[in-house]
Amino acid sequence: MTVATDDLETLLEHAAAGVAFDGLHVDESDDGYRLETPDNEWTGLDETELHHALESCEEYVTNWRYWQDRVGGEGTARRAFLRWCERAPLADAETDHATTGPWSERSEGDADAGGEPLAVPERYDALRDGIDREWGQLSITARFVDIDDPDGERVYDLWHVDDAGSDIAALEVYDDPRDARELATYDDDGRYRPLKTAPTLPAGWAFTGLSGAALVETVEFFYPATVANWHRELQGNLDVDHWLETAERQTGIYDVIDELPREAVEWMAEACCVDSQCLRRREWQYEAGDELDADGGDGPFPCREPCSLVVAAARKWTTLESETEHTYELELTTSELNQLEELIDAVAEDRTEDIREADVYDGANRYRARYLRAKRFDDEGELEATRVDD
Amino acid sequence: MQALVIAAHGSHLNPDASDPTYAHADTIRETGAFDEVREAFWKEEPHFREVIRTLESDEVFVVPLFISEGYFTEEVIPRELRLEEWDPDRWESDGTSASQATLEAEDVGKTIHYCGPVGTHDAMTDVIVQRAETATEDPDVGEGFGLSVVGHGTDRNENSAKAIKYHSDRIADRDRFDEVKALFMDEEPEVDDVTDYFESEDIVVVPLFIADGYHTQEDIPEDMGLTEDYRLGWDVPAAVDGHRIWYTGAVGTEDLMADVVLERAADAGADIGDAREAVRELAASVADTGPEPSAGTGTGD
Ligand code: SF4
Numbered sequence: 198m199t200v201a202t203d204d205l206e207t208l209l210e211h212a213a214a215g216v217a218f219d220g221l222h223v224d225e226s227d228d229g230y231r232l233e234t235p236d237n238e239w240t241g242l243d244e245t246e247l248h249h250a251l252e253s254c255e256e257y258v259t260n261w262r263y264w265q266d267r268v269g270g271e272g273t274a275r276r277a278f279l280r281w282c283e284r285a286p287l288a289d290a291e292t293d294h295a296t297t298g299p300w301s302e303r304s305e306g307d308a309d310a311g312g313e314p315l316a317v318p319e320r321y322d323a324l325r326d327g328i329d330r331e332w333g334q335l336s337i338t339a340r341f342v343d344i345d346d347p348d349g350e351r352v353y354d355l356w357h358v359d360d361a362g363s364d365i366a367a368l369e370v371y372d373d374p375r376d377a378r379e380l381a382t383y384d385d386d387g388r389y390r391p392l393k394t395a396p397t398l399p400a401g402w403a404f405t406g407l408s409g410a411a412l413v414e415t416v417e418f419f420y421p422a423t424v425a426n427w428h429r430e431l432q433g434n435l436d437v438d439h440w441l442e443t444a445e446r447q448t449g450i451y452d453v454i455d456e457l458p459r460e461a462v463e464w465m466a467e468a469c470c471v472d473s474q475c476l477r478r479r480e481w482q483y484e485a486g487d488e489l490d491a492d493g494g495d496g497p498f499p500c501r502e503p504c505s506l507v508v509a510a511a512r513k514w515t516t517l518e519s520e521t522e523h524t525y526e527l528e529l530t531t532s533e534l535n536q537l538e539e540l541i542d543a544v545a546e547d548r549t550e551d552i553r554e555a556d557v558y559d560g561a562n563r564y565r566a567r568y569l570r571a572k573r574f575d576d577e578g579e580l581e582a583t584r585v586d587d
Numbered sequence: 588m589q590a591l592v593i594a595a596h597g598s599h600l601n602p603d604a605s606d607p608t609y610a611h612a613d614t615i616r617e618t619g620a621f622d623e624v625r626e627a628f629w630k631e632e633p634h635f636r637e638v639i640r641t642l643e644s645d646e647v648f649v650v651p652l653f654i655s656e657g658y659f660t661e662e663v664i665p666r667e668l669r670l671e672e673w674d675p676d677r678w679e680s681d682g683t684s685a686s687q688a689t690l691e692a693e694d695v696g697k698t699i700h701y702c703g704p705v706g707t708h709d710a711m712t713d714v715i716v717q718r719a720e721t722a723t724e725d726p727d728v729g730e731g732f733g734l735s736v737v738g739h740g741t742d743r744n745e746n747s748a749k750a751i752k753y754h755s756d757r758i759a760d761r762d763r764f765d766e767v768k769a770l771f772m773d774e775e776p777e778v779d780d781v782t783d784y785f786e787s788e789d790i791v792v793v794p795l796f797i798a799d800g801y802h803t804q805e806d807i808p809e810d811m812g813l814t815e816d817y818r819l820g821w822d823v824p825a826a827v828d829g830h831r832i833w834y835t836g837a838v839g840t841e842d843l844m845a846d847v848v849l850e851r852a853a854d855a856g857a858d859i860g861d862a863r864e865a866v867r868e869l870a871a872s873v874a875d876t877g878p879e880p881s882a883g884t885g886t887g888d
Contacts, residue, residue: 375609389600391599392632393631393632421637422637422640429640449658504632505628505634506599
């Protein structure tokens with residue numbers, strides 16, 4: 198392939214103001230054009246000579262054209278995300294913070310992310326095979342449309358990380374970003390997923406041949422606002438709203454949640470904002486300067502303020518925490534006490550489905566639970582416990 | 588560039604609550620009138636809190652997919668969108684006349700045209716009428732028919748009843764239906780006694796709700812006596828006390844709702860080209876080809 202005439206024309210138009218992009222430099226001065234790539238430099242070129250010189254670095258030209266014309270959106274999260282997808286340097290569009298976010302740390306030594314950003318020639322090689330990235334439970338591949346004679350045009354494929362090794366024929370194939378909404382609605386057990394970053398996205402589907410814009414749209418349907426907040430974090434300007442400001446901002450039935458005791462906020466964060474429940478990494482604290490001990494998780498997406506699910510649950514916990522404690526007396530064997538612990542743990546870890554019917558060694562086994570209920574519950578179906586304080 | 592955000596309630600428990608929002612957003616996407624169209628929710632994602640930052644456009648039109656002015660439109664949405672300069676007085680509304688206010692979202696520095704809710708827009712009257720057409724599968728329905736617009740009632744929001752009465756009056760003024768009546772779940776006149784309020788044998792009942800859910804699919808059908816148990820479904824029309832009741836659930840699922848969203852944005856200065864015509868044609872063709880699919884859940888026989 199050769200550098201197309203319209204590419205040349207566009208380059209010439211931009212040359213007056215200077216082109217500097219991904220290692221390609223084109224300038225115009227009184228002595229003609231200057232062309233520079235990391236490997237070569239030409240000066241004093243007239244238009245024809247420039248055209249010839251560009252033939253020897255067409256990868257830089259088609260790369261420039263793709264980002265200039267097809268992607269555009271200088272400074273936008275969309276553009277930064279697409280560059281991240283193909284491991285292009287982010288720093289040219291971003292501030293110095295671009296290299297200091299958790300994402301850059303993650304990429305070091307991370308086999309998937311593959312470390313350092315790639316310069317144009319390496320990227321062009323890699324895009325022929327496809328460059329893979331993971332975004333939560335999504336696996337994204339950036340590749341050339343035409344791998345034999347790449348003209349710079351990229352497309353993107355997207356599937357569940359669990360399907361990365363699957364034959365595409367075994368997957369349900371989609372091309373409309375809006376289909377992601379349906380796919381993200383229910384988990385494998387058919388339960389509704391109100392929290393989009395719950396690590397329960399079902400597998401078995403693929404989006405293929407998406408444009409950059411469609412890719413970002415699809416990702417946003419799976420994980421709303423993650424691209425925007427990732428981009429802010431990269432730039433070092435992620436705005437975090439801590440628990441207390443968020444709680445105090447609430448009105449109506451949620452007005453009460455700022456009364457939730459601080460230690461209960463700890464328990465809440467421990468219950469909800471951990472990797473097993475949510476792919477976001479909790480960046481919010483109790484309030485500025487007052488960090489929660491609960492681990493924020495290692496999730497890929499920053500969580501900048503308590504989500505609506507946590508706010509709704511906090512209302513329940515605020516009510517529950519306003520109750521006074523009492524001392525109860527009830528008869529239990531040591532094993533029965535242990536069994537209560539196992540039951541709570543099994544429910545909390547969503548393990549009950551996995552306990553085999555005949556596994557009576559597990560305290561959360563259904564027959565064990567039914568036996569305990571038969572033995573210890575009274576006629577009203579309540580635990581036979583007596584309050585011993587007044 | 589201009590963007591449209593449709594702001595709706597959503598639900599943590601019921602995945603269908605957001606269906607109308609998605610449907611109307613998709614219809615508007617098809618028209619290409621906006622560079623970006625985004626759904627945003629109080630209970631789902633993207634949350635109101637984060638939606639504006641996902642947009643590249645500098646001009647953003649926010650249309651609340653709510654029935655009445657009140658707590659959500661006056662307090663929750665503007666607060667969560669960080670419209671610091673917001674004050675309900677900027678709408679200069681009597682409870683049904685909010686149109687728009689232009690503000691800045693503080694976290695992103697974009698211009699936000701914050702519109703009144705869809706439920707109180709004049710175009711909503713047409714949607715209610717279209718709902719009657721859909722329910723009866725008759726584009727000329729009117730003569731010999733009574734129409735009832737049903738709302739929640741005043742226990743939570745005094746403007747809620749205003750919106751119901753507003754549209755009832757407007758439909759009555761058109762002299763299309765023999766009788767028009769505003770009825771409520773929680774205040775007089777109550778929807779329980781729907782047949783007491785009409786002489787017409789045929790009564791179309793249109794609940795002014797955004798999404799189908801507990802009220803429109805359980806409470807109202809049972810209260811009206813369409814069915815003993817909502818799980819058994821009901822007929823359309825269903826015979827009640829010598830009347831025929833034509834009921835198909837929340838008006839918010841009607842296709843023409845996308846037109847109201849567009850009108851709200853256009854009133855606030857959005858350039859929507861001929862998108863309204865496109866949406867109206869689409870809605871009309873859907874109405875011609877049969878009943879609203881979303882009515883299906885309640886119409887089992
Ligand atoms: S508040 Fe916690 S559970 Fe909610 S999104 Fe953030 S990290 Fe996840």
